[in-house]
Amino acid sequence: MNPQVPNPNRVLVIDDSDSIHKLVIARLRPEGLEVIGEFDGERGIERAVADQPDVILLDIGLPNVDGFEVCRRLKEHPSTRNIPIIFLTGTADTESKVRGLDLGAVDYVTKPFDQVELRARVRAALRTKRLQDILEQQSFLDGLTGLWNRSYLDRRLESELNVARRYGRPLTLVLADVDHFKRVNDSLGHLFGDIVLQGIAEGLRAYARRSDIVARYGGEEFAILLTDTNLRSAVHVSERLRMSAEGRHFEARSEIVGVTASFGVACSEEIGPTLTPEELIRAADQALYASKDAGRNCVHVYRNGELLLTTGDPGVLGN
Amino acid sequence: MDPIRSSYEADPDMLEIVCDFARELPARVAKLEALLAARAFAELQTLAHQLKGAGGGYGFTPITDVAAQLEQALKSGAPEPAIKDCTERLCETLRAVVVPEQP
Numbered sequence: 001m002n003p004q005v006p007n008p009n010r011v012l013v014i015d016d017s018d019s020i021h022k023l024v025i026a027r028l029r030p031e032g033l034e035v036i037g038e039f040d041g042e043r044g045i046e047r048a049v050a051d052q053p054d055v056i057l058l059d060i061g062l063p064n065v066d067g068f069e070v071c072r073r074l075k076e077h078p079s080t081r082n083i084p085i086i087f088l089t090g091t092a093d094t095e096s097k098v099r100g101l102d103l104g105a106v107d108y109v110t111k112p113f114d115q116v117e118l119r120a121r122v123r124a125a126l127r128t129k130r131l132q133d134i135l136e137q138q139s140f141l142d143g144l145t146g147l148w149n150r151s152y153l154d155r156r157l158e159s160e161l162n163v164a165r166r167y168g169r170p171l172t173l174v175l176a177d178v179d180h181f182k183r184v185n186d187s188l189g190h191l192f193g194d195i196v197l198q199g200i201a202e203g204l205r206a207y208a209r210r211s212d213i214v215a216r217y218g219g220e221e222f223a224i225l226l227t228d229t230n231l232r233s234a235v236h237v238s239e240r241l242r243m244s245a246e247g248r249h250f251e252a253r254s255e256i257v258g259v260t261a262s263f264g265v266a267c268s269e270e271i272g273p274t275l276t277p278e279e280l281i282r283a284a285d286q287a288l289y290a291s292k293d294a295g296r297n298c299v300h301v302y303r304n305g306e307l308l309l310t311t312g313d314p315g316v317l318g319n
Numbered sequence: 320m321d322p323i324r325s326s327y328e329a330d331p332d333m334l335e336i337v338c339d340f341a342r343e344l345p346a347r348v349a350k351l352e353a354l355l356a357a358r359a360f361a362e363l364q365t366l367a368h369q370l371k372g373a374g375g376g377y378g379f380t381p382i383t384d385v386a387a388q389l390e391q392a393l394k395s396g397a398p399e400p401a402i403k404d405c406t407e408r409l410c411e412t413l414r415a416v417v418v419p420e421q422p
Contacts, residue, residue, distance in 0.1 A: 019377070
Protein backbone atom coordinates (compact mmCIF):
# COMPACT_ATOMS: atom_id res chain seq x y z
CA MET A 1 0.00 0.00 0.00
CA ASN A 2 1.35 3.37 -0.92
CA PRO A 3 0.57 6.67 0.82
CA GLN A 4 -2.98 7.57 -0.07
CA VAL A 5 -5.10 10.62 -0.58
CA PRO A 6 -7.56 11.10 2.30
CA ASN A 7 -11.20 10.06 1.87
CA PRO A 8 -13.90 12.52 0.78
CA ASN A 9 -14.88 14.70 3.71
CA ARG A 10 -17.40 13.23 6.12
CA VAL A 11 -19.14 15.01 8.97
CA LEU A 12 -20.61 13.16 11.95
CA VAL A 13 -23.45 14.91 13.77
CA ILE A 14 -24.13 13.75 17.33
CA ASP A 15 -27.35 15.44 18.45
CA ASP A 16 -30.54 14.15 20.04
CA SER A 17 -32.78 16.29 17.84
CA ASP A 18 -33.85 15.02 14.44
CA SER A 19 -34.61 18.61 13.38
CA ILE A 20 -30.95 19.49 13.85
CA HIS A 21 -29.77 16.49 11.83
CA LYS A 22 -31.98 17.49 8.90
CA LEU A 23 -30.88 21.08 9.16
CA VAL A 24 -27.17 20.25 9.19
CA ILE A 25 -27.62 17.93 6.22
CA ALA A 26 -29.42 20.65 4.25
CA ARG A 27 -26.76 23.21 5.13
CA LEU A 28 -23.61 21.13 4.62
CA ARG A 29 -24.54 19.00 1.65
CA PRO A 30 -24.16 21.92 -0.78
CA GLU A 31 -20.53 22.07 0.44
CA GLY A 32 -20.03 18.58 -0.97
CA LEU A 33 -19.80 17.03 2.49
CA GLU A 34 -21.15 13.64 3.45
CA VAL A 35 -23.20 13.94 6.64
CA ILE A 36 -23.80 10.98 8.96
CA GLY A 37 -25.55 11.13 12.32
CA GLU A 38 -26.16 9.58 15.71
CA PHE A 39 -28.64 10.57 18.39
CA ASP A 40 -26.81 9.67 21.59
CA GLY A 41 -23.29 9.81 22.97
CA GLU A 42 -22.42 6.11 23.19
CA ARG A 43 -23.49 5.41 19.64
CA GLY A 44 -21.80 8.59 18.49
CA ILE A 45 -18.46 7.37 19.86
CA GLU A 46 -18.92 3.94 18.25
CA ARG A 47 -19.75 5.55 14.93
CA ALA A 48 -16.73 7.86 15.11
CA VAL A 49 -14.43 4.89 15.72
CA ALA A 50 -16.01 2.84 12.95
CA ASP A 51 -16.52 5.49 10.26
CA GLN A 52 -13.61 7.85 10.96
CA PRO A 53 -15.31 11.15 10.10
CA ASP A 54 -13.22 14.24 9.28
CA VAL A 55 -15.20 16.53 11.57
CA ILE A 56 -17.62 15.88 14.43
CA LEU A 57 -20.44 18.28 15.29
CA LEU A 58 -21.28 17.55 18.90
CA ASP A 59 -24.25 18.62 21.00
CA ILE A 60 -23.83 19.00 24.77
CA GLY A 61 -27.25 18.05 26.10
CA LEU A 62 -27.43 14.40 25.06
CA PRO A 63 -29.28 11.51 26.70
CA ASN A 64 -27.11 9.24 28.91
CA VAL A 65 -23.60 10.47 28.17
CA ASP A 66 -23.34 14.26 27.74
CA GLY A 67 -21.32 16.00 25.04
CA PHE A 68 -18.43 16.91 27.33
CA GLU A 69 -17.93 13.26 28.26
CA VAL A 70 -18.21 12.23 24.60
CA CYS A 71 -15.54 14.80 23.71
CA ARG A 72 -13.25 13.59 26.50
CA ARG A 73 -13.54 9.98 25.37
CA LEU A 74 -13.05 10.78 21.69
CA LYS A 75 -9.88 12.68 22.58
CA GLU A 76 -8.65 9.72 24.62
CA HIS A 77 -9.23 7.10 21.95
CA PRO A 78 -6.18 6.75 19.63
CA SER A 79 -8.28 6.30 16.50
CA THR A 80 -10.49 9.37 17.08
CA ARG A 81 -8.05 11.67 18.87
CA ASN A 82 -7.17 13.64 15.75
CA ILE A 83 -10.73 14.21 14.52
CA PRO A 84 -11.65 17.87 15.08
CA ILE A 85 -14.73 18.35 17.26
CA ILE A 86 -16.96 21.40 16.94
CA PHE A 87 -19.50 21.82 19.69
CA LEU A 88 -22.87 22.69 18.17
CA THR A 89 -25.09 23.51 21.06
CA GLY A 90 -27.83 25.68 22.45
CA THR A 91 -25.78 26.18 25.61
CA ALA A 92 -24.16 29.56 25.20
CA ASP A 93 -22.60 30.36 28.59
CA THR A 94 -18.89 31.13 28.78
CA GLU A 95 -18.21 28.36 31.28
CA SER A 96 -19.48 25.69 28.88
CA LYS A 97 -17.51 27.14 25.98
CA VAL A 98 -14.29 27.16 27.98
CA ARG A 99 -14.93 23.66 29.27
CA GLY A 100 -15.58 22.33 25.74
CA LEU A 101 -12.51 23.97 24.24
CA ASP A 102 -10.32 22.85 27.13
CA LEU A 103 -11.46 19.27 26.52
CA GLY A 104 -9.90 19.50 23.07
CA ALA A 105 -12.71 20.78 20.82
CA VAL A 106 -11.49 23.09 18.06
CA ASP A 107 -14.56 25.29 17.95
CA TYR A 108 -17.89 26.11 19.54
CA VAL A 109 -20.98 27.16 17.59
CA THR A 110 -24.26 28.04 19.26
CA LYS A 111 -27.72 27.08 18.06
CA PRO A 112 -29.59 28.42 16.29
CA PHE A 113 -26.57 28.57 14.03
CA ASP A 114 -25.92 30.84 11.10
CA GLN A 115 -25.47 28.59 8.09
CA VAL A 116 -22.72 30.68 6.50
CA GLU A 117 -20.80 30.69 9.76
CA LEU A 118 -21.23 26.96 10.31
CA ARG A 119 -19.95 26.19 6.83
CA ALA A 120 -16.94 28.45 7.31
CA ARG A 121 -16.10 26.88 10.66
CA VAL A 122 -16.41 23.36 9.26
CA ARG A 123 -14.16 24.36 6.34
CA ALA A 124 -11.59 25.76 8.77
CA ALA A 125 -11.64 22.57 10.85
CA LEU A 126 -11.23 20.47 7.69
CA ARG A 127 -8.22 22.54 6.60
CA THR A 128 -6.51 21.95 9.93
CA LYS A 129 -7.39 18.27 9.84
CA ARG A 130 -5.92 17.88 6.37
CA LEU A 131 -2.63 19.47 7.40
CA GLN A 132 -2.53 17.31 10.49
CA ASP A 133 -3.10 14.19 8.38
CA ILE A 134 -0.32 15.21 6.02
CA LEU A 135 2.04 15.82 8.94
CA GLU A 136 1.19 12.48 10.44
CA GLN A 137 1.72 10.71 7.15
CA GLN A 138 5.03 12.54 6.64
CA SER A 139 6.23 11.28 9.98
CA PHE A 140 5.75 7.74 8.66
CA LEU A 141 7.55 8.29 5.37
CA ASP A 142 11.22 7.83 4.60
CA GLY A 143 12.59 11.12 3.30
CA LEU A 144 15.12 9.66 0.85
CA THR A 145 13.04 6.99 -0.87
CA GLY A 146 9.43 8.03 -0.24
CA LEU A 147 8.71 4.53 1.12
CA TRP A 148 7.14 3.95 4.53
CA ASN A 149 9.69 4.19 7.34
CA ARG A 150 10.58 1.76 10.06
CA SER A 151 8.27 3.17 12.68
CA TYR A 152 5.31 2.77 10.29
CA LEU A 153 6.34 -0.77 9.43
CA ASP A 154 6.67 -1.70 13.10
CA ARG A 155 3.16 -0.42 13.77
CA ARG A 156 1.67 -2.14 10.77
CA LEU A 157 3.49 -5.38 11.55
CA GLU A 158 1.96 -5.45 14.98
CA SER A 159 -1.58 -4.71 13.80
CA GLU A 160 -1.39 -7.01 10.78
CA LEU A 161 -0.10 -9.79 12.98
CA ASN A 162 -3.16 -9.37 15.20
CA VAL A 163 -5.42 -9.57 12.14
CA ALA A 164 -3.54 -12.60 10.83
CA ARG A 165 -3.89 -14.39 14.17
CA ARG A 166 -7.54 -13.53 14.60
CA TYR A 167 -8.60 -14.66 11.14
CA GLY A 168 -6.04 -17.45 10.73
CA ARG A 169 -4.49 -15.82 7.68
CA PRO A 170 -0.81 -16.02 6.76
CA LEU A 171 1.36 -12.93 7.04
CA THR A 172 4.79 -12.86 5.45
CA LEU A 173 7.73 -10.56 6.05
CA VAL A 174 10.48 -10.10 3.49
CA LEU A 175 13.74 -8.40 4.43
CA ALA A 176 16.04 -7.21 1.68
CA ASP A 177 19.54 -5.83 1.94
CA VAL A 178 21.57 -4.21 -0.82
CA ASP A 179 24.71 -6.24 -1.48
CA HIS A 180 28.11 -4.66 -0.88
CA PHE A 181 26.48 -1.31 -0.30
CA LYS A 182 29.34 -0.08 1.83
CA ARG A 183 31.76 -0.75 -1.02
CA VAL A 184 29.52 1.22 -3.43
CA ASN A 185 29.30 4.07 -0.98
CA ASP A 186 33.00 4.16 -0.25
CA SER A 187 34.17 3.98 -3.85
CA LEU A 188 31.53 6.09 -5.57
CA GLY A 189 30.39 8.44 -2.82
CA HIS A 190 27.36 8.84 -0.59
CA LEU A 191 25.43 10.80 -3.16
CA PHE A 192 25.72 7.90 -5.54
CA GLY A 193 24.75 5.57 -2.69
CA ASP A 194 21.58 7.62 -2.23
CA ILE A 195 20.74 7.27 -5.91
CA VAL A 196 21.18 3.51 -5.63
CA LEU A 197 18.85 3.34 -2.64
CA GLN A 198 16.25 5.41 -4.47
CA GLY A 199 16.52 3.17 -7.52
CA ILE A 200 16.21 -0.02 -5.50
CA ALA A 201 13.23 1.47 -3.64
CA GLU A 202 11.58 2.36 -6.92
CA GLY A 203 12.04 -1.21 -8.15
CA LEU A 204 10.60 -2.69 -4.97
CA ARG A 205 7.59 -0.43 -5.14
CA ALA A 206 7.01 -1.14 -8.82
CA TYR A 207 7.27 -4.91 -8.49
CA ALA A 208 5.47 -5.37 -5.19
CA ARG A 209 1.71 -5.93 -5.27
CA ARG A 210 -0.73 -3.17 -4.40
CA SER A 211 -1.50 -4.69 -1.01
CA ASP A 212 2.18 -5.12 -0.02
CA ILE A 213 3.65 -2.64 2.44
CA VAL A 214 7.11 -1.60 1.30
CA ALA A 215 9.35 0.18 3.79
CA ARG A 216 12.91 1.31 4.20
CA TYR A 217 13.90 -0.49 7.34
CA GLY A 218 17.26 1.15 7.96
CA GLY A 219 20.45 2.09 6.05
CA GLU A 220 20.42 -0.18 3.00
CA GLU A 221 17.82 -2.56 4.37
CA PHE A 222 14.23 -2.78 3.16
CA ALA A 223 11.21 -4.63 4.54
CA ILE A 224 8.14 -5.74 2.64
CA LEU A 225 5.08 -6.90 4.54
CA LEU A 226 2.82 -9.23 2.55
CA THR A 227 -0.64 -9.57 4.04
CA ASP A 228 -2.72 -12.69 3.47
CA THR A 229 0.21 -14.31 1.68
CA ASN A 230 1.75 -17.72 2.34
CA LEU A 231 5.41 -18.65 2.03
CA ARG A 232 5.14 -20.02 -1.48
CA SER A 233 3.45 -16.89 -2.91
CA ALA A 234 5.87 -14.69 -1.00
CA VAL A 235 8.80 -16.49 -2.62
CA HIS A 236 7.39 -15.61 -6.05
CA VAL A 237 7.08 -11.97 -5.08
CA SER A 238 10.57 -11.95 -3.52
CA GLU A 239 12.11 -13.48 -6.61
CA ARG A 240 10.49 -10.75 -8.69
CA LEU A 241 11.84 -8.10 -6.32
CA ARG A 242 15.30 -9.64 -6.42
CA MET A 243 15.29 -9.48 -10.22
CA SER A 244 14.05 -5.88 -10.15
CA ALA A 245 17.23 -4.96 -8.23
CA GLU A 246 19.47 -7.13 -10.39
CA GLY A 247 18.11 -5.59 -13.57
CA ARG A 248 18.81 -2.04 -12.50
CA HIS A 249 21.92 -0.21 -13.59
CA PHE A 250 23.29 3.03 -12.30
CA GLU A 251 25.55 5.42 -14.08
CA ALA A 252 28.50 6.64 -12.03
CA ARG A 253 30.94 9.01 -13.73
CA SER A 254 31.84 6.97 -16.78
CA GLU A 255 31.01 3.50 -15.56
CA ILE A 256 27.80 1.52 -15.34
CA VAL A 257 27.30 -0.05 -11.95
CA GLY A 258 24.99 -2.98 -11.30
CA VAL A 259 23.70 -3.60 -7.81
CA THR A 260 22.06 -6.69 -6.36
CA ALA A 261 20.20 -7.42 -3.16
CA SER A 262 19.79 -10.40 -0.85
CA PHE A 263 16.44 -11.52 0.54
CA GLY A 264 15.12 -13.33 3.59
CA VAL A 265 11.51 -14.50 3.89
CA ALA A 266 9.53 -15.65 6.93
CA CYS A 267 5.85 -16.48 7.20
CA SER A 268 3.68 -16.43 10.31
CA GLU A 269 2.33 -19.90 9.47
CA GLU A 270 5.78 -21.44 9.79
CA ILE A 271 6.38 -20.12 13.26
CA GLY A 272 3.31 -20.76 15.34
CA PRO A 273 0.26 -19.16 16.89
CA THR A 274 2.07 -17.23 19.64
CA LEU A 275 4.28 -15.45 17.15
CA THR A 276 5.47 -11.98 18.10
CA PRO A 277 6.64 -9.26 15.68
CA GLU A 278 10.19 -9.73 16.99
CA GLU A 279 10.14 -13.45 16.22
CA LEU A 280 8.97 -12.87 12.67
CA ILE A 281 11.67 -10.25 12.12
CA ARG A 282 14.31 -12.52 13.62
CA ALA A 283 13.28 -15.41 11.35
CA ALA A 284 13.36 -13.22 8.23
CA ASP A 285 16.70 -11.81 9.34
CA GLN A 286 18.18 -15.30 9.70
CA ALA A 287 17.00 -16.14 6.19
CA LEU A 288 18.51 -12.89 4.92
CA TYR A 289 21.88 -13.76 6.50
CA ALA A 290 21.71 -17.19 4.91
CA SER A 291 21.37 -15.44 1.53
CA LYS A 292 24.40 -13.29 2.32
CA ASP A 293 26.39 -16.35 3.34
CA ALA A 294 25.37 -18.21 0.20
CA GLY A 295 26.99 -15.58 -2.00
CA ARG A 296 24.29 -12.84 -2.07
CA ASN A 297 21.73 -11.96 -4.79
CA CYS A 298 19.41 -14.77 -3.75
CA VAL A 299 16.35 -15.55 -1.64
CA HIS A 300 16.23 -17.80 1.43
CA VAL A 301 13.17 -18.75 3.42
CA TYR A 302 12.77 -19.71 7.03
CA ARG A 303 10.75 -22.89 7.36
CA ASN A 304 10.38 -25.07 10.47
CA GLY A 305 13.65 -23.78 11.86
CA GLU A 306 15.43 -24.49 8.57
CA LEU A 307 16.83 -21.97 6.12
CA LEU A 308 16.23 -22.95 2.51
CA LEU A 309 17.57 -21.42 -0.68
CA THR A 310 14.73 -20.92 -3.15
CA THR A 311 16.47 -18.96 -5.91
CA GLY A 312 16.98 -21.27 -8.90
CA ASP A 313 15.20 -24.03 -6.98
CA PRO A 314 11.54 -23.10 -6.60
CA GLY A 315 10.63 -26.78 -6.08
CA VAL A 316 12.40 -26.86 -2.73
CA LEU A 317 9.18 -25.92 -0.93
CA GLY A 318 7.39 -28.95 -2.41
CA ASN A 319 4.21 -28.82 -4.43
CA MET B 320 -51.10 36.62 16.74
CA ASP B 321 -49.82 37.31 13.23
CA PRO B 322 -48.94 34.29 11.07
CA ILE B 323 -45.26 33.34 11.26
CA ARG B 324 -43.49 32.37 8.06
CA SER B 325 -40.02 30.89 7.64
CA SER B 326 -37.42 33.29 6.33
CA TYR B 327 -36.02 30.35 4.32
CA GLU B 328 -39.16 29.55 2.33
CA ALA B 329 -37.49 30.72 -0.87
CA ASP B 330 -34.35 28.64 -0.31
CA PRO B 331 -34.64 25.47 -2.42
CA ASP B 332 -32.17 23.63 -0.16
CA MET B 333 -34.45 24.31 2.76
CA LEU B 334 -38.06 24.24 1.56
CA GLU B 335 -38.69 20.55 2.08
CA ILE B 336 -37.26 20.34 5.58
CA VAL B 337 -38.95 23.60 6.60
CA CYS B 338 -42.28 22.04 5.56
CA ASP B 339 -41.50 18.87 7.55
CA PHE B 340 -40.54 20.92 10.58
CA ALA B 341 -43.67 23.11 10.38
CA ARG B 342 -45.94 20.08 9.94
CA GLU B 343 -44.53 18.47 13.08
CA LEU B 344 -45.26 21.53 15.23
CA PRO B 345 -48.84 20.60 16.25
CA ALA B 346 -47.39 17.42 17.80
CA ARG B 347 -44.86 19.55 19.69
CA VAL B 348 -47.66 21.78 20.97
CA ALA B 349 -49.49 18.71 22.28
CA LYS B 350 -46.30 17.49 23.93
CA LEU B 351 -45.63 20.88 25.56
CA GLU B 352 -49.15 20.98 26.94
CA ALA B 353 -48.95 17.42 28.22
CA LEU B 354 -45.60 18.02 29.93
CA LEU B 355 -46.90 21.19 31.53
CA ALA B 356 -50.04 19.43 32.77
CA ALA B 357 -47.90 16.61 34.21
CA ARG B 358 -45.51 19.17 35.70
CA ALA B 359 -42.66 17.27 34.03
CA PHE B 360 -40.39 20.30 34.14
CA ALA B 361 -37.09 18.59 33.29
CA GLU B 362 -38.53 17.21 30.06
CA LEU B 363 -40.25 20.48 29.36
CA GLN B 364 -36.88 22.20 29.64
CA THR B 365 -35.30 19.71 27.21
CA LEU B 366 -38.04 20.32 24.67
CA ALA B 367 -37.75 24.10 25.08
CA HIS B 368 -33.98 23.81 24.63
CA GLN B 369 -34.43 21.82 21.41
CA LEU B 370 -36.98 24.25 19.99
CA LYS B 371 -34.67 27.14 20.82
CA GLY B 372 -31.85 25.47 18.93
CA ALA B 373 -33.87 24.41 15.91
CA GLY B 374 -36.42 27.22 15.42
CA GLY B 375 -34.06 29.89 14.17
CA GLY B 376 -32.23 27.37 12.01
CA TYR B 377 -35.47 26.76 10.13
CA GLY B 378 -36.05 30.47 9.70
CA PHE B 379 -38.43 30.88 12.64
CA THR B 380 -36.64 33.34 14.90
CA PRO B 381 -39.73 33.95 17.12
CA ILE B 382 -39.71 30.25 18.10
CA THR B 383 -36.10 30.53 19.27
CA ASP B 384 -36.86 33.71 21.23
CA VAL B 385 -39.93 32.41 23.03
CA ALA B 386 -38.47 28.93 23.64
CA ALA B 387 -35.37 30.59 25.16
CA GLN B 388 -37.62 32.47 27.59
CA LEU B 389 -39.28 29.21 28.66
CA GLU B 390 -35.93 27.46 29.04
CA GLN B 391 -34.61 30.34 31.12
CA ALA B 392 -37.71 30.36 33.34
CA LEU B 393 -37.33 26.62 34.00
CA LYS B 394 -33.59 26.82 34.52
CA SER B 395 -33.91 29.63 37.05
CA GLY B 396 -36.73 27.85 38.91
CA ALA B 397 -39.33 30.50 38.17
CA PRO B 398 -42.73 30.13 39.87
CA GLU B 399 -45.23 27.86 38.18
CA PRO B 400 -47.55 30.60 36.89
CA ALA B 401 -44.60 32.14 35.05
CA ILE B 402 -43.70 28.78 33.54
CA LYS B 403 -47.31 28.18 32.54
CA ASP B 404 -47.37 31.61 30.94
CA CYS B 405 -44.16 31.00 28.97
CA THR B 406 -45.30 27.55 27.83
CA GLU B 407 -48.61 28.93 26.60
CA ARG B 408 -46.83 31.71 24.75
CA LEU B 409 -44.59 29.14 23.07
CA CYS B 410 -47.60 27.02 22.07
CA GLU B 411 -49.30 30.07 20.65
CA THR B 412 -46.17 30.91 18.66
CA LEU B 413 -45.94 27.38 17.27
CA ARG B 414 -49.62 27.48 16.28
CA ALA B 415 -49.03 30.71 14.37
CA VAL B 416 -46.48 29.04 12.08
CA VAL B 417 -47.59 28.70 8.47
CA VAL B 418 -46.60 25.58 6.56
CA PRO B 419 -45.06 26.85 3.31
CA GLU B 420 -46.58 25.75 0.04
CA GLN B 421 -44.51 23.31 -1.97
CA PRO B 422 -44.57 23.67 -5.74
